[in-house]
Amino acid sequence: MTIAMIFNNIKMVEKIMNFPGFDINLIFNNHCYLQLFLQVKNDELRDIFFSHPEIDVNIKIKGETLVDCAIGEFDDLEYGLYILRDERFDYTQLDIVNDLAIDLNKDKSEITRQDLLDMLINKDKMK
Numbered sequence: 510m511t512i513a514m515i516f517n518n519i520k521m522v523e524k525i526m527n528f529p530g531f532d533i534n535l536i537f538n539n540h541c542y543l544q545l546f547l548q549v550k551n552d553e554l555r556d557i558f559f560s561h562p563e564i565d566v567n568i569k570i571k572g573e574t575l576v577d578c579a580i581g582e583f584d585d586l587e588y589g590l591y592i593l594r595d596e597r598f599d600y601t602q603l604d605i606v607n608d609l610a611i612d613l614n615k616d617k618s619e620i621t622r623q624d625l626l627d628m629l630i631n632k633d634k635m636k
Contacts, residue, residue, distance in 0.1 A: 534565045547583045566598045
């Protein structure tokens, strides 16, 4: 799978993903396939992964979510926002929700997904 992803071989990735017993959420060497796609930066590959019925968008590797990895480790706001927009992703688990609640003088439970998206987009514009 890793080689197919690195070489952007979409047909091979799809064949592997449809193979019985394939675990899209497999964690190996403290990484998972979803982290690898962050490095490959292929929108078609991203869409294929996120359309997989068994994907766990809330997977954590070494305590970090996919959004943490995208924005922090790989400095890729676009993919971080893509994951954050996915309704399956539990944005309340992000540490930045606490920071945003303080900044907006709100309770953490009052922070919406849109509040978080707006904050990240505005923060990027200020760079």
